[in-house]
Amino acid sequence: xxxxxxxxxxxxxxxxxxxxxxxxxxVKDVSxxxxxxxxxxxxxxxxxxxxxxxxxLLKLEKxxxxxxxxxxxxxxxxxxxxxxxxxxVIFQDPYSAINYFYKIDRVLDKAFALRxxxxxxxxKEAKIREALEKVKIDPDEVLGRYPHQLSGGQLQRFxxxxxxxxxxxxxxxxxxxxxxxxxxxxxxxxxxxxxxxKEGLTVMFITHDLGQAQYISxxxxxxxxxxxxxxxxxxxxxxxxxxxxxxxxxSCVPSLYAKxxxxxxIIEES
Amino acid sequence: MSKEAILRIKxxxxxxxxxxxxxxxxxxxxxTVNRGEVVAIAGESGCGKSTLAELITGTPKPLLHYETGExxxxxxxxxxxxxxxxxxxxxxxxxxxxxxxxxxxxxxxMKIIDFIADVVKERTGKKSDRDELIEFAGNHFERVGxxxxxxxxxxxxxxxxxxxxxxxxxxxxxxxxxxxVDEPTSALDVSSQKRIIKMLYExxxxxxxxxxxxxxxxxxSLSQICNKMLIMYAGHLQEYGDMEDMIxxxxxxxxxxxxxxxxxxxxxxxxxxxxxSIEGSPPSLLNxxxxxxxxxxxxxxxxxxxxxxxxxxxxxxxxxxxxxWLFEEGKA
Numbered sequence: 001x002x003x004x005x006x007x008x009x010x011x012x013x014x015x016x017x018x019x020x021x022x023x024x025x026x027v028k029d030v031s032x033x034x035x036x037x038x039x040x041x042x043x044x045x046x047x048x049x050x051x052x053x054x055x056x057l058l059k060l061e062k063x064x065x066x067x068x069x070x071x072x073x074x075x076x077x078x079x080x081x082x083x084x085x086x087x088x089v090i091f092q093d094p095y096s097a098i099n100y101f102y103k104i105d106r107v108l109d110k111a112f113a114l115r116x117x118x119x120x121x122x123x124k125e126a127k128i129r130e131a132l133e134k135v136k137i138d139p140d141e142v143l144g145r146y147p148h149q150l151s152g153g154q155l156q157r158f159x160x161x162x163x164x165x166x167x168x169x170x171x172x173x174x175x176x177x178x179x180x181x182x183x184x185x186x187x188x189x190x191x192x193x194x195x196x197x198k199e200g201l202t203v204m205f206i207t208h209d210l211g212q213a214q215y216i217s218x219x220x221x222x223x224x225x226x227x228x229x230x231x232x233x234x235x236x237x238x239x240x241x242x243x244x245x246x247x248x249x250x251s252c253v254p255s256l257y258a259k260x261x262x263x264x265x266i267i268e269e270s
Numbered sequence: 271m272s273k274e275a276i277l278r279i280k281x282x283x284x285x286x287x288x289x290x291x292x293x294x295x296x297x298x299x300x301x302t303v304n305r306g307e308v309v310a311i312a313g314e315s316g317c318g319k320s321t322l323a324e325l326i327t328g329t330p331k332p333l334l335h336y337e338t339g340e341x342x343x344x345x346x347x348x349x350x351x352x353x354x355x356x357x358x359x360x361x362x363x364x365x366x367x368x369x370x371x372x373x374x375x376x377x378x379x380m381k382i383i384d385f386i387a388d389v390v391k392e393r394t395g396k397k398s399d400r401d402e403l404i405e406f407a408g409n410h411f412e413r414v415g416x417x418x419x420x421x422x423x424x425x426x427x428x429x430x431x432x433x434x435x436x437x438x439x440x441x442x443x444x445x446x447x448x449x450x451v452d453e454p455t456s457a458l459d460v461s462s463q464k465r466i467i468k469m470l471y472e473x474x475x476x477x478x479x480x481x482x483x484x485x486x487x488x489x490x491s492l493s494q495i496c497n498k499m500l501i502m503y504a505g506h507l508q509e510y511g512d513m514e515d516m517i518x519x520x521x522x523x524x525x526x527x528x529x530x531x532x533x534x535x536x537x538x539x540x541x542x543x544x545x546x547s548i549e550g551s552p553p554s555l556l557n558x559x560x561x562x563x564x565x566x567x568x569x570x571x572x573x574x575x576x577x578x579x580x581x582x583x584x585x586x587x588x589x590x591x592x593x594x595w596l597f598e599e600g601k602a
Binding site for chain 1: 472494535
């Protein structure tokens with residue numbers, strides 16, 4: 001398998017204040033590679049730099065240092081349209097990701113515009129129906145509606161359909177299941193796995209839930225305060241963690257299949 | 271009446287009423303919570319979990335109306351008791367409620383101790399001496415495993431987990447026998463979640479509280495502390511029984527589907543099968559379906575389910591209650 005994204009020595013420092021500058025190092029010297037057609041999870045608690053890395057990869061945030069290559073080329077050399085044809089995102093809150101003044105059909109229309117394809121209305125319609133059926137929502141039920149008329153799960157699936165139409169090489173999913181009912185989460189995760197298997201999509205899955213990371217990913221990266229503390233094959237890292245912080249996180253994850261010993265003291269982070 | 275029971279609910283109905291119509295959010299729920307039990311209330315969103323919790327407190331929010339049924343908290347019939355007695359006696363020493371997102375209910379311009387002073391004045395009706403209050407609150411915070419100095423801080427100086435733990439500490443100042451917590455762990459990091467569950471466990475172990483009613487959609491977290499579980503669907507109780515039994519051997523079709531849809535961490539790393547989510551979404555409670563409310567999504571629905579609402583059947587050998595026609599004979 002070849003690498004699609006290569007990140008080397010990535011740094012990001014946020015600064016604030018006018019007279020007295022204060023600096024926050026959000027990402028410190030992070031390097032990783034994403035293999036084509038794999039699902040890689042980025043896990044960590046709040047403030048660990050997960051979303052910052054996602055924003056930098058999406059060119060929504062400038063990095064302080066380091067290099068990022070997509071298919072061997074530095075990402076700043078890509079034109080905007082070219083880049084977003086290859087890299088797409090699904091955010092946590094589907095309601096705020098869609099303009100609620102317009103019917104949701106417009107979202108898919110814009111997807112065609114991004115691809116720059118000249119299609120007739122009939123061809124568009126057929127493609128839209130095909131994509132919606134792939135994400136298991138009934139086209140007649142959602143088309144022509146406004147975002148607030150759909151449930152969170154439906155909208156999130158709808159946004160996956162949009163990604164299907166754009167056919168990017170990599171999709172970044174930032175906490176996409178956290179606003180969705182626990183009973184519909186498995187469906188969304190299965191959908192991403194299907195896309196990986198059938199279309200060879202690369203997925204960067206950002207989550208704080210190690211259970212979901214274990215279920216969906218091939219590889220995992222554990223972040224703590226901007227440092228990449230442990231990375232590798234998901235089962236190896238989660239079953240036999242080496243770093244103290246990974247061990248700590250695992251000791252805090254509730255599981256249906258094992259019970260905590262609540263008499264035991266919580267090990268403090270090292 | 272058994273001495274064991276701390277909370278008895280009989281055929282409780284509570285509806286939301288407004289210009290939108292009547293939402294039958296809790297429709298015929300019966301439940302008994304005994305001393306020492308930790309009961310989980312689980313289900314999808316919009317199924318009446320929080321509404322049930324709110325109805326038990328006796329002071330539901332404006333649009334929510336108590337309709338029929340009985341709630342006994344110890345010997346007090348909540349909706350027959352004088353509101354003054356409810357406020358000063360029942361809701362201090364017997365039952366305490368920590369609502370959803372309550373960590374945001376701390377006053378941002380007040381130190382925790384001033385907030386506590388307000389709570390004490392509201393509950394006891396008299397202003398307390400400041401030194402006594404500091405002593406009382408400080409001791410209590412220490413007893414529940416928090417630092418004494420937390421009471422002198424402003425909410426913005428505390429992390430989310432710390433705010434949530436402070437709110438739980440404030441709610442248990444008079445050692446209530448029953449603590450109702452609504453989604454205390456959502457929107458927090460995993461380590462803070464564990465600390466909150468550990469705090470609840472220790473409060474029960476140390477005798478500060480006797481029983482807990484834990485409302486959450488996260489069954490993995492619930493399974494760490496609860497010994498009973500109640501599954502709600504569309505305002506109805508669907509299944510009630512021992513936590514571990516219900517995870518291992520769910521009976522109701524809905525519970526089965528729900529357990530099969532939960533993405534949970536597996537310490538052995540051996541599970542390979544794909545999970546399945548429940549198709550469709552819960553019905554609108556403005557106009558709930560006739561018969562069993564789950565029949566539209568149920569894989570085992572029969573003709574009868576579309577017209578007749580099943581009663582709650584007791585399966586004696588397993589100490590389980592199931593609201594489904596499949597268990598009419600009382601056998602699993």
